[in-house]
Amino acid sequence: MPSFEAEATLPYPREQVFEFLLRPANVAQISPPGLGLHFVDPPEVVAQGTRLKFRVQGFGQIRESEHEITTLTPHSFVLERQIKGLFQKWHHEHLFETAPNGQTRIIDRIDFSPPGGVLGLLVTAQRVLDQLEEAFEDRHDRLSRLLARHAKQG
Secondary structure (H helix, E strand, O other): OOEEEEEEEEOOOHHHHHHHHOOHHHHHHHOOHHHOOEEEOOOOOOOOOOEEEEEEEEOOEEEEEEEEEEEEEOOOEEEEEEEEOOOOEEEEEEEEEEOHHHOEEEEEEEEEEOOOHHHHHHOOHHHHHHHHHHHHHHHHHHHHHHHHHHHHHO
8 A cells, every 4th residue: 555754843842733724714824725625614613523525626626525633632643534535545643742842743644556547547556646746845835934924922
């Protein structure tokens, strides 16, 4: 099964970064514009057991997905899994660690199985990995800028 991992270190306390990313509205703001992420009736803040319905644009089509937050350990770990969507399997771990000088290291790990059938010929594991690499670079840049803006306002 293919795996992807991305890491970023941000100059903000772990609690602040964690709480910021529990809000679907903030996640939508840090997602690459080309993804077209749109949550459908999201809660203000996710919790363990929360199901998130959303639409994304990928591989030339708009797709609906649903993920569930299966594990949430405050300020350190979130596990979400796809319930409905493009992939045969999608598990996304979000880890939050305290780095030197009070910074936060975010580690995202995604294990997935591409779709089967004819669609699987287009949505290959390598193509997904390439898109994830590009998306997370953009996501981390957007997250850093947005947290800086919030720190100035707060």
